[in-house]
Amino acid sequence: MKRRFFEQIMVMFGREPKKPAAIAPAAQKIHFYKRGNRDFIAEKLHARAHAEHKNTWRNRRWAVLILVNLLFVVSFHFDIQLLEGALTASRFAGFHLIDLNSALQVMLAHKHIIINLVIGTGTVFVIWLLLGGRTFCSWVCPYHLLAEWTESLHLYLVKKKLVTDQPMDRRMRTISWFLFALLAIGTGYTVFEAISPTGILSRALIYGAGVALLWVLALLVFEVFFSRRAWCRYACPIGLTYGVVGILSPVRILYTLDGCFHEGDCRKVCLVPHVLDTVIKGRAVNTEVPIGPDCTRCGLCVDTCPTGSLKFDVKGLSRLL
Incomplete structure (x- = not known):
């Protein structure tokens, strides 16, 4: 075992x-x-x-994901101060919640442990330790939902032999994790946060669309015409971070x-x-x-x-x- x-x-x-x-x-x-x-x-x-083929768990998951992200939007636009911020860093009913990968990037960029970030990640760490780290990807991440919807278009094109799926080396995700960590240390800037489709979409939903959405669109187009779910499978360090957290998860x-x-x-x-x-x-x-x-x-x-x-x-x- x-x-x-x-x-x-x-x-x-x-x-x-x-x-x-x-x-x-x-x-x-x-x-x-x-x-x-x-x-x-x-x-x-x-x-x-x-x-x-039932869709029981898929429908439950889509409902949870949409509701979580919608709660951010409603809280901001109606100023009810229930869930403030975005997925990278937020506050729920007064409790600080900080994405584990984002907190790690910030501390690497600043080159020291920031106590407030450690406190903010505590609750998030326990939640995903219990639920299974990568549960975040499929039950909360807005990019995952978009990629799942556009995946059906990719599969249709593959079936019609208009495109072919190009698998890549999964070790690229581990390399990506270390690359962004080194960039944070070397530049003093959270480089990954600037291109993370999770953060970009979360902020766009809450505060309004920006030019960064073009990057998200480019990723989706790449996945439709070249490689199925490429970002989540081969590049995103968030999934690896949460996967490590969920190693001992009971779920x-x-x-x-x-x-x-x-x-x-x-x-x-x-x-x-x-x-x-x-x-x-x-x-x-x-x-x-x-x-x-x-x-x-x-x-x-x-x-x-x-x-x-x-x-x-x-x-x-x-x-x-």
Whole structure:
């Protein structure tokens, strides 16, 4: 289990998933049954043909994301002082909330620990430690929602063979994280905050559109015509920061090997399909495998799975329906 946990962390930093070196006896038994079993193959084809793709978790997530960002807008325009600021730094009912990556960038730029920032990040750190760091990406980040909507256009163009999806090296995101950290130290300026589509969109929604939205538009155009979800998958250091915070999160997606038909639909809809490497036939190291910390907990795989083999789970508590 410790080895599997370490592998999941390395995959988050860009390593490609590897075939497991050791598989638990109970999982080996299930793998052996599925290999070449005609009844299993027939069940797989039946499940795929009659799969009912729900949008339960997707709709919940979209509702939460829109409401959180709308709360910023309403609070500012009606001056109700409930949620002030933007996603990078805000105050909710008097409690300071500061984005972890933004706070880190500021402290690196100023080259010392700023106590007020540490206090402001405390609540945010606990929230995402409990919920799973990259939950922020799919449940709060406004760029994620736009990228998800424009992704459908990209997939349509790919289907029509008008464009091809160009995957890139996932290690670029780790390099990006260190690059922006070094730029903050070297320039004394939070360079990333100037180009972060998350911050740009949040401020534009609250205070009004600016020329920086052209950069966001350029990113979306690049993702539509060249590489699916390129910014979130290969560049954004925010996702990596929150992924590290969520390593020990009790909230996760749990995979159950026994009922899985390995039809692969979950990996097709996943923003970060490398985290679902374990669903490939013969890859699961145990009968139940928690999905790694790079998972955004978006719930698309849960909605898509025809057999319920992927579910939300709280470690140590009963599973969520």
